[in-house]
Amino acid sequence: MISRRQFRITPAALEEMKNHLAAxxxxxxxxxxxxxxxxxxxxxxxxxxTSTEERSAAYYEIDPLMLYELEKKxxxxxxxxxxxxxxxxxxxxxxxxxxxxxxxPQMLYVIASVQKGxxxxxxxxxxxx
Amino acid sequence: xxxxxxxxxxxxFGKNNVIETPAGTVRTVLKYLTDEYPDAKQILFxxxxxxxxxxxxxxxxxxxxxxxMWYKQLSEEDELLILxxxxxxxxNDSIINDARMKAQTLDDNDIxxxxxxxxxxxxxxxxxxxxxxxxxxxxxxxSLGSAVxxxxxxxxxxxxxxxxxxxxALADISSQVLYSSRDVNRxxxxxxxxxxxxxxxxxxxxxxxxxxxxxxxxxxFDGYDLVLDCTDNYKSRYLINDACALLDIPEVFAAIYQxxxxxxxxxxxxGPCLRCLYPEPPEPGLVPTCAExxxxxxxxxxxxxxxxxxxxxxxxxxxEHLDGKLLTVDSLYLTSRILNVKKDNKCPxxxxxxxxxxxxxxxxEDFCGLKESEDEVPVEGITPEELTKRMDSNYPMTIVDxxxxxERAIMRFPNTIIIPIGQLARRMKELDPExxxxxxxxxxxxxxxxxxxxxxxxxxxxxxNLKGGIxxxxxxxxxxxxxxx
Numbered sequence: 319m320i321s322r323r324q325f326r327i328t329p330a331a332l333e334e335m336k337n338h339l340a341a342x343x344x345x346x347x348x349x350x351x352x353x354x355x356x357x358x359x360x361x362x363x364x365x366x367x368t369s370t371e372e373r374s375a376a377y378y379e380i381d382p383l384m385l386y387e388l389e390k391k392x393x394x395x396x397x398x399x400x401x402x403x404x405x406x407x408x409x410x411x412x413x414x415x416x417x418x419x420x421x422x423p424q425m426l427y428v429i430a431s432v433q434k435g436x437x438x439x440x441x442x443x444x445x446x447x
Numbered sequence: 448x449x450x451x452x453x454x455x456x457x458x459x460f461g462k463n464n465v466i467e468t469p470a471g472t473v474r475t476v477l478k479y480l481t482d483e484y485p486d487a488k489q490i491l492f493x494x495x496x497x498x499x500x501x502x503x504x505x506x507x508x509x510x511x512x513x514x515x516m517w518y519k520q521l522s523e524e525d526e527l528l529i530l531x532x533x534x535x536x537x538x539n540d541s542i543i544n545d546a547r548m549k550a551q552t553l554d555d556n557d558i559x560x561x562x563x564x565x566x567x568x569x570x571x572x573x574x575x576x577x578x579x580x581x582x583x584x585x586x587x588x589x590s591l592g593s594a595v596x597x598x599x600x601x602x603x604x605x606x607x608x609x610x611x612x613x614x615x616a617l618a619d620i621s622s623q624v625l626y627s628s629r630d631v632n633r634x635x636x637x638x639x640x641x642x643x644x645x646x647x648x649x650x651x652x653x654x655x656x657x658x659x660x661x662x663x664x665x666x667x668f669d670g671y672d673l674v675l676d677c678t679d680n681y682k683s684r685y686l687i688n689d690a691c692a693l694l695d696i697p698e699v700f701a702a703i704y705q706x707x708x709x710x711x712x713x714x715x716x717x718g719p720c721l722r723c724l725y726p727e728p729p730e731p732g733l734v735p736t737c738a739e740x741x742x743x744x745x746x747x748x749x750x751x752x753x754x755x756x757x758x759x760x761x762x763x764x765x766x767e768h769l770d771g772k773l774l775t776v777d778s779l780y781l782t783s784r785i786l787n788v789k790k791d792n793k794c795p796x797x798x799x800x801x802x803x804x805x806x807x808x809x810x811x812e813d814f815c816g817l818k819e820s821e822d823e824v825p826v827e828g829i830t831p832e833e834l835t836k837r838m839d840s841n842y843p844m845t846i847v848d849x850x851x852x853x854e855r856a857i858m859r860f861p862n863t864i865i866i867p868i869g870q871l872a873r874r875m876k877e878l879d880p881e882x883x884x885x886x887x888x889x890x891x892x893x894x895x896x897x898x899x900x901x902x903x904x905x906x907x908x909x910x911x912n913l914k915g916g917i918x919x920x921x922x923x924x925x926x927x928x929x930x931x932x
Contacts, residue, residue: 344545348533365533377716379534382453382503382510386530389454399454402533408545416716417535419771420501422455423490427535447489 320418323444325400325426327351327359335362336430336437339405342367343435346378348404350388351426352397359400363388377416378404401426401444408432411439423447450476450527459486460529468527473504473517476527491529497792503530513799514792540716541764542672542697543577551576551605557649561603574763575603581762582606582671586659586687588635589613590742591677591701593625594751595758599675600643602759606651607643610667611635612658622744659683661806664690674698675758677751681728682815688713688721689806692796697761699769701754703742706779708750711788712757712770714797719771723791723798728815730896746778826895828914829885835920844883849897850917854889858917863887868897872904880908891916 327335331351339347348367353359365380365388380402389399402425406414411431421427423445431438448470452460460466461484468479481488491502498504504511505528506521521527541548553561553575564570564578581604585595588611599607615623615630615638630638636656643652659667664686668674674696676687684700691698697715701708713720753774760766771790776783795802803809811817829837837844848855848863855865866874878884878901886894891914898910913920 377534377540379532382528382530382532383505383508385533386451386453386528393454404535409540414535414540420532420534422501422531422533424458425455 319446320413320421320443321446323426323442325357325359325428325442327353328361331359331362334364335403335428338362338364339403339430339432339437340435342405343432344407346405346407348378348380348402350380350385350392351400351403351428352392352395353400355398357400357426360397361392361395362403363392399425401428401442403428403430405430405432405437408434411441413441413443417443418445421445448476448521448523448525448527450480450529453528453530455531456487456490456529459490460484470521470523470525472520473506473511473527476521477504477517480529497789500790501531501533503532504528505530515800541577542761543580543764547580548573548576551579553579557603560647560649564602569765570763574765577762577764578603578759579605581673583608583758583762584668584671584674585609585677586674586683587611587677587679588623588625588639588654589619589677589679590622590624590747591703591751591754592639593623594748595675595677595755596625596639596643597646598752598755599758600646600650600652602755603647604650604759604762606671607653608667608671609636609639609652609654610657610659611639611654612656622742622747624748659686661686661809661811664806665694668694668696671696673758673761675754676700677754682811682817684721685728685814686806686811689796689803689809692720693804693806699754699757699761701750703746703750705740706743706746706777708746708753708776708778709773710750710753710757710769710776711773712761712768715761715770717790717797719788719790720794720797722796723794724773724788726791726794730816743778749778750776826898826912827910828891829911830914831920834885834913842883844885845878846885846887847878847897849886849888849893858921860887860917860920868893868900871897871900875901875904875906878906878908880906883909883911885911885913887913887917887920889916890918 338349346367349362349364351359352361352363365384367378392399406429409431411429413429417427424447427443428440429443430440448468450466450468452464452466457464466480468476481491491498493499506525553572558565561575564575565572583599583604585592585607588596588609596609613635615626615633615635617631620626620628625642626638634656636654640652640654657663668690674687674691676684676698678684688698691714698713700713700721701710757768760768771788773786773788774783775786792799846863848860848865849868864877886897888894891912894912894916898912901910
């Protein structure tokens with residue numbers, strides 16, 4: 319089951335995520351959400367979209383080894399990994415079939431709609447085990 | 448050795464980030480971990496014990512996710528990493544990108560012609576431009592192709608190429624509504640061109656009178672956005688599926704049989720392919736094609752229309768579609784179901800360790816069991832002419848008709864023993880091994896199956912297969928003594 323999930327994020331982290339996704343437009347941008355045990359997001363770590371150029375307007379992937387390095391970086395700062403964020407350029411912030419199939423259960427997936435370079439709706443999703 | 452667990456998966460491994468395990472292979476390490484941490488088994492594997500799609504196994508910097516790497520011996524110093532593959536895609540992404548959409552213009556005539564599409568807010572001008580920019584291939588201009596080609600041309604798909612090397616036959620007219628009675632004996636490629644010209648002259652339309660094979664398929668498909676498989680045989684279906692996966696072109700698949708149809712989308716955004724769903728075709732002769740098994744006339748219209756609708760949705764980028772799903776429709780009892788098709792990690796075409804890297808090096812005849820294998824005793828055939836001669840001269844022989852009762856009602860064959868294939872082994876004693884036995888069916892395929900069945904059952908008499916079946920016999924029989932109906 320995939321459901322919407324509300325989440326807390328600090329204004330600074332939100333700003334950084336929005337700036338990152340606006341900068342990667344028209345391609346999809348992605349990154350890691352780090353925070354404390356209560357589930358509140360304190361900082362975001364931007365990840366390079368390693369998807370091939372041609373499809374990266376509609377597809378993102380984070381190289382597993384790079385993700386592992388980012389995790390270590392976040393944990394060194396005392397954070398827990400809460401989930402991931404990515405953008406849907408010129409598309410709604412609705413979770414896609416592609417997203418659903420790749421989700422890690424219980425992680426928070428934040429999707430931001432970026433229309434013409436401006437970050438619009440931002441929605442969080444999570445999948446049960 | 449040490450196993451490192453990603454922070455995203457640690458909750459299932461007792462919150463440990465590193466676990467000491469006995470050295471062995473990836474398989475034994477995973478076994479150890481899932482035995483120690485039962486929750487881990489749930490997160491790593493699905494019900495069928497396949498690794499979940501988001502799980503990646505690394506040894507050092509090397510990806511070891513493919514199960515065939517799980518048997519390699521690892522040393523005590525090796526580090527195994529269990530990581531997630533974080534990936535996804537935008538919702539409803541059209542297969543036609545924005546640049547190509549923006550390069551199109553709609554003139555006054557287009558605005559009038561496509562008014563019904565423009566009125567739908569999900570399609571509108573942008574969607575219609577994407578349709579105009581799309582380049583689509585339709586394989587097969589038969590009954591499914593009839594619906595598909597007419598709807599795609601009418602909807603304004605900018606470039607359509609149809610591939611079919613058959614001529615229109617009288618038997619086609621009842622379900623292949625592209626053609627009229629006066630098209631009989633014309634090449635389909637020529638007849639379809641005339642028809643489409645009358646529907647919409649504003650599109651680029653091409654019809655090639657060729658048969659797709661592993662030598663030409665890549666050239667035919669190159670540069671197109673979408674392939675619609677409207678063929679009626681397994682060899683073509685696998686060839687089309689493989690070429691699509693290798694060229695990274697999505698495919699809308701459809702098939703019909705008697706009263707039932709199926710539609711699915713393969714090779715879309717890294718999704719499953721035909722081989723993930725059906726790793727192998729059924730044995731030849733077991734499932735007759737439409738040409739042999741028959742089909743109710745409007746079925747192809749229903750299924751072909753759904754196929755064309757899926758194609759348009761992929762082009763426009765709207766709605767839910769059949770990616771990773773298979774729609775089955777039973778027109779006799781009006782039931783339909785959507786089955787989930789999972790990507791098979793072990794798929795030789797699109798799985799984790801690919802073995803099919805080119806269609807040219809792959810033997811489709813052999814894969815579909817159409818080749819006579821060397822250790823198999825070939826079935827001896829008899830031509831319709833020879834059989835007629837033997838019948839005329841009262842040559843001693845037994846003729847066994849393996850057709851179904853409703854097929855025999857269409858055309859009776861005199862002086863035969865009627866034994867359905869299922870009863871052959873049991874009723875072997877009715878045959879006289881001292882004289883020749885000739886097996887007949889509609890097109891000469893099931894009769895081969897019959898001969899092989901009897902051989903396996905230990906029948907030792909001489910057996911012949913009527914080549915081309917009663918279909919091939921028709922012309923001679925009719926000219927010799929008129930219809931036997």
